[in-house]
Amino acid sequence: MVLDAAAAxxxxxxxxxxxxxxxxxxxxxxxxxxxxxxxxxxxxxACDLQVCGACTVLVDEQPVSACTYLxxxxxxxxxxxxxxxxAEGRLHPLQRAFVEHGxxxxxxxxxxxxxxxxxxxxxxxxDADDEQIRLYLLGNLCRCTGxxxxxxxxxxxxxxxxxxxxx
Amino acid sequence: xxxYAVVGRRLPKLxxxxxxxxETVYLGDMKLPGxxxxxxxxxxxxxxxxxxxxxxxxxxxxGVRAVIxxxxxxxxxxxxVEALADKYLLCTDRVRFIGDEVAxxxxxxxxxxxxxxxxxxVEYDELPCVFDPEAxxxxxxxxxxxxxxxxAWEVHQEFGDLERxxxxxxxxxxxxxxxxxxxxxxxxxxxxxxxxHQGGRLEVWAATQAPHTLKHELDRLLQLPPxxxxxxxxxxxxxFGNRLVADMKAPIAAILSRQTGKPVKIVNSxxxxxxxxxxxxxYLVTMKTGVRxxxxxxxxxxxxxxxxxxxxxKGPSTVASAGVTFAAFYNxxxxxxxxxxxxxxxxxxxxxxxxxxxxxTFAGESQLDMIAERLxxxxxxxxxxxxxxxxxxxxxxxxxxxxxxxxxxxxxxxxIGWQRRRELPPNRGLGLAAxxxxxxxxxxxxxxxxxxxxxxxxxxxxxxVSSVTDVGQGAQTVMAQIAAEVLGIGLDEVRVIGNDTxxxxxxxGAWGSRxxxxxxxxxxxxxxxxxxxxxxxxxxxxxxxxxxLEFQGGKIxxxxxxxxxxxxxxxxxxxxxxxGEPISETGRFVDELGPTMKGWGDVYPTFSTAxxxxxxxxxxxxxxxxxxxxxxxxxxxxxxxxxxxxxQVEGALAQGIGYALMEELLLDGxxxxxxxxxxxxxxxxxxxxxxxxVLYSDPDPTGPFGAKGIGEPGLVPTAPAIANAIYHxxxxxxxxxxxxxxRLFTAMRExxxxxxxxxxxxxxxxxxxxxxxxxxxxxxxxxxxx
Numbered sequence: 001m002v003l004d005a006a007a008a009x010x011x012x013x014x015x016x017x018x019x020x021x022x023x024x025x026x027x028x029x030x031x032x033x034x035x036x037x038x039x040x041x042x043x044x045x046a047c048d049l050q051v052c053g054a055c056t057v058l059v060d061e062q063p064v065s066a067c068t069y070l071x072x073x074x075x076x077x078x079x080x081x082x083x084x085x086x087a088e089g090r091l092h093p094l095q096r097a098f099v100e101h102g103x104x105x106x107x108x109x110x111x112x113x114x115x116x117x118x119x120x121x122x123x124x125x126x127d128a129d130d131e132q133i134r135l136y137l138l139g140n141l142c143r144c145t146g147x148x149x150x151x152x153x154x155x156x157x158x159x160x161x162x163x164x165x166x167x
Numbered sequence: 168x169x170x171y172a173v174v175g176r177r178l179p180k181l182x183x184x185x186x187x188x189x190e191t192v193y194l195g196d197m198k199l200p201g202x203x204x205x206x207x208x209x210x211x212x213x214x215x216x217x218x219x220x221x222x223x224x225x226x227x228x229x230g231v232r233a234v235i236x237x238x239x240x241x242x243x244x245x246x247x248v249e250a251l252a253d254k255y256l257l258c259t260d261r262v263r264f265i266g267d268e269v270a271x272x273x274x275x276x277x278x279x280x281x282x283x284x285x286x287x288x289v290e291y292d293e294l295p296c297v298f299d300p301e302a303x304x305x306x307x308x309x310x311x312x313x314x315x316x317x318x319a320w321e322v323h324q325e326f327g328d329l330e331r332x333x334x335x336x337x338x339x340x341x342x343x344x345x346x347x348x349x350x351x352x353x354x355x356x357x358x359x360x361x362x363x364h365q366g367g368r369l370e371v372w373a374a375t376q377a378p379h380t381l382k383h384e385l386d387r388l389l390q391l392p393p394x395x396x397x398x399x400x401x402x403x404x405x406x407f408g409n410r411l412v413a414d415m416k417a418p419i420a421a422i423l424s425r426q427t428g429k430p431v432k433i434v435n436s437x438x439x440x441x442x443x444x445x446x447x448x449x450y451l452v453t454m455k456t457g458v459r460x461x462x463x464x465x466x467x468x469x470x471x472x473x474x475x476x477x478x479x480x481k482g483p484s485t486v487a488s489a490g491v492t493f494a495a496f497y498n499x500x501x502x503x504x505x506x507x508x509x510x511x512x513x514x515x516x517x518x519x520x521x522x523x524x525x526x527x528t529f530a531g532e533s534q535l536d537m538i539a540e541r542l543x544x545x546x547x548x549x550x551x552x553x554x555x556x557x558x559x560x561x562x563x564x565x566x567x568x569x570x571x572x573x574x575x576x577x578x579x580x581x582x583i584g585w586q587r588r589r590e591l592p593p594n595r596g597l598g599l600a601a602x603x604x605x606x607x608x609x610x611x612x613x614x615x616x617x618x619x620x621x622x623x624x625x626x627x628x629x630x631x632v633s634s635v636t637d638v639g640q641g642a643q644t645v646m647a648q649i650a651a652e653v654l655g656i657g658l659d660e661v662r663v664i665g666n667d668t669x670x671x672x673x674x675x676g677a678w679g680s681r682x683x684x685x686x687x688x689x690x691x692x693x694x695x696x697x698x699x700x701x702x703x704x705x706x707x708x709x710x711x712x713x714x715x716l717e718f719q720g721g722k723i724x725x726x727x728x729x730x731x732x733x734x735x736x737x738x739x740x741x742x743x744x745x746x747g748e749p750i751s752e753t754g755r756f757v758d759e760l761g762p763t764m765k766g767w768g769d770v771y772p773t774f775s776t777a778x779x780x781x782x783x784x785x786x787x788x789x790x791x792x793x794x795x796x797x798x799x800x801x802x803x804x805x806x807x808x809x810x811x812x813x814x815q816v817e818g819a820l821a822q823g824i825g826y827a828l829m830e831e832l833l834l835d836g837x838x839x840x841x842x843x844x845x846x847x848x849x850x851x852x853x854x855x856x857x858x859x860x861v862l863y864s865d866p867d868p869t870g871p872f873g874a875k876g877i878g879e880p881g882l883v884p885t886a887p888a889i890a891n892a893i894y895h896x897x898x899x900x901x902x903x904x905x906x907x908x909x910r911l912f913t914a915m916r917e918x919x920x921x922x923x924x925x926x927x928x929x930x931x932x933x934x935x936x937x938x939x940x941x942x943x944x945x946x947x948x949x950x951x952x953x
Contacts, residue, residue, distance in 0.1 A: 143354055
């Protein structure tokens with residue numbers, strides 16, 4: 001919901017490499033800024049409590065739950081959402097791997113899961129074991145897949161040594 | 168095994184790319200011009216009379232466009248089963264559970280709508296409540312509705328002669344099991360948009376698994392002339408049975424839209440979802456089983472008490488479905504099933520993956536291990552001696568056409584290493600459970616048919632119009648693979664549309680593991696007709712008879728002479744341009760037994776079977792259980808897309824682990840105490856092992872390319888397999904779900920210290936270890952206490 005704009009504060013940030021200047025109320029959540037103001041609906045609202053990961057986006061490369069993150073705290077930051085991941089029509093290796101490994105069912109958790117996995121690629125060594133991958137992705141819930149094929153997809157990309165560029 | 172070009176291939180789903188890029192538009196992402204936001208005022212009490220209801224202040228709030236109460240709704244009671252109607256669209260004078268719909272508002276945004284709810288004044292007079300279904304059955308219990316008792320519906324079926332069966336048994340076992348109230352936990356909460364048009368039509372965008380059913384339900388709820396409703400069903404963020412029956416948000420949004428002239432959207436908050444979206448029905452199951460000394464089950468009776476909650480929903484179908492399966496499972500000659508659905512002042516239940524079968528199978532398959540122990544038989548061997556076999560009719564008359572139950576049991580045991588049962592380190596256990604389930608929907612609603620339309624355009628691209636509801640399982644992709652196989656083209660050449668009840672013929676929706684079997688046959692038929700049309704069209708150019716043409720690899724050619732042919736696209740172009748003919752065909756699948764179904768033997772067109780085996784480790788200090796390994800061998804007939812089918816089993820198995828070990832919506836005085844994902848835990852990445860899924864192929868001649876459904880079975884045997892493994896590890900037999908660490912810890916403390924659960928004292932020879940085909944000799948006294 002877009003709250004009362006009377007007390008709005010200036011907010012400068014880049015979203016998927018596009019610089020933006022906005023006026024947002026101090027209590028506005030990053031998820032609402034993205035979904036309602038910017039029309040970026042890839043990040044989903046699902047728990048409102050920072051426990052399911054469906055709203056995961058990256059702020060200065062760190063994964064955050066946009067459902068509990070104040071937009072004004074992203075001032076001066078670089079925000080990445082699922083919509084910015086595929087470059088010039090080419091899917092990111094994670095996106096390709098999720099498709100090819102059958103890691104997508106209803107798809108509602110997928111954008112958040114992929115953004116979390118993107119930060120995993122930067123955080124874990126390419127030979128990280130399954131237990132490390134599982135622990136890293138622990139905060140992203142999926143009700144459809146049972147996680148097996150998501151693990152397969154993330155492991156496959158991690159092994160390629162990709163670090164998140166959409167090469 | 169027949170080799171196919173597209174069927175049986177691990178192909179990515181048609182909608183997968185859009186779901187990884189964030190482009191897929193779910194209902195919550197949709198905005199229509201002028202759209203208003205609706206919110207529902209819900210009862211804060213489990214049972215009360217509405218003494219006063221005043222909406223004036225709410226209506227005056229700036230930004231509020233409409234406030235409605237029961238006075239604005241048709242005075243007609245509703246339920247999924249019309250004869251069991253018991254619920255008004257909005258409560259008239261009485262509320263029956265915490266969350267019951269009392270009033271609703273539409274406003275310019277959600278914040279205003281929420282603010283308006285606070286301004287609605289309601290005074291309640293509290294009424295006596297009843298929460299325990301057994302207590303609710305007593306004559307003195309407070310009544311929820313006007314019936315003679317709180318029993319909303321009951322079913323009684325007997326096949327064979329139960330008394331004689333028990334008299335012939337060497338041992339009779341009777342145990343009571345209890346299953347929990349679990350939530351579907353779709354990551355997308357329930358949502359709907361309704362737009363009432365001036366001309367009288369009602370257009371609805373709904374996250375539903377049963378759009379055509381919803382269309383009729385809205386006609387009834389709103390007392391509209393038949394045919395008024397058009398339902399669009401966009402991609403849905405999970406369903407699992409939760410989106411089968413109309414939720415009151417849809418008719419509420421429709422009335423708000425009619426009053427305001429604007430589209431109205433209502434979305435559940437997560438807490439609303441936990442408190443009101445409807446849950447799996449908790450069952451109390453009393454299971455009585457009579458066996459011969461050799462392990463043959465000769466009589467079995469189940470008495471099921473289903474906690475209905477405050478209103479009827481899918482209770483009758485889940486209780487009856489579980490009974491239909493119970494009456495066929497293991498071919499017991501004398502079998503009886505008694506089911507009661509009982510009102511309580513709680514959130515209603517609904518269907519949830521397995522439709523009552525997981526509840527009753529938990530009881531039956533747990534008890535079977537207890538029986539095996541008493542008889543000194545290996546649990547695997549006991550099941551093999553009773554396994555259903557293809558073509559053998561059960562006492563109910565049900566006759567599985569194919570049924571590799573014994574093979575599933577043997578493979579699951581071999582893969583988990585069943586012969587290790589006596590050599591496991593401390594606190595480890597192995598357990599298994601089998602199941603029988605429908606592989607093709609059910610005929611109990613009098614209809615189990617479908618149709619599909621198929622167009623080959625002038626460029627050779629194929630559009631399949633299918634009524635399937637793709638809930639993420641890949642139904643549209645499976646339909647496309649079937650059509651592509653028939654036409655000899657690649658999956659990329661096929662597009663699937665549907666998602667609109669004005670576009671598709673009546674269809675029961677995505678439930679009962681029915682889509683592949685039912686809709687797949689319609690898609691196949693449509694493709695066959697298009698192929699016939701094309702063959703007739705190009706036969707003259709190829710100087711061959713139409714029936715001598717092959718469709719393969721994107722070409723149409725004379726059988727045995729691949730050079731004498733043309734491209735599929737070229738054939739399509741010629742048909743349009745030279746013959747002036749469009750290529751547009753309809754395929755129908757007609758299940759003739761739908762309308763004429765007589766009894767329990769006819770309900771399921773075909774059965775599917777499975778065995779799951781697990782290895783668990785129990786922490787003796789805390790009672791915490793970890794599932795180390797899980798094997799799931801599932802009879803699928805023929806997988807149309809093995810990757811998607813595995814995904815169904817893996818996902819269901821994970822839900823089964825949640826059902827077994829951690830999930831329960833806890834109620835205190837009818838109020839949910841854990842209605843968030845922080846407090847209601849579902850399995851995460853570290854709770855689910857990487858399972859070994861085996862799709863057992865045994866083509867079913869009734870299914871498209873031999874296929875059966877696989878949506879539900881993966882959850883059915885998981886909880887008893889885990890309970891049996893926990894018993895094996897600890898000697899503690901838990902008869903209630905979920906088996907939380909606290910419950911297991913307490914149970915471990917309460918049981919006699921000696922001889923301990925270790926295996927030296929337990930089962931006799933396993934049936935053959937690495938080659939588990941051999942039978943156990945059945946010797947070896949059992950020293951464990953039951």
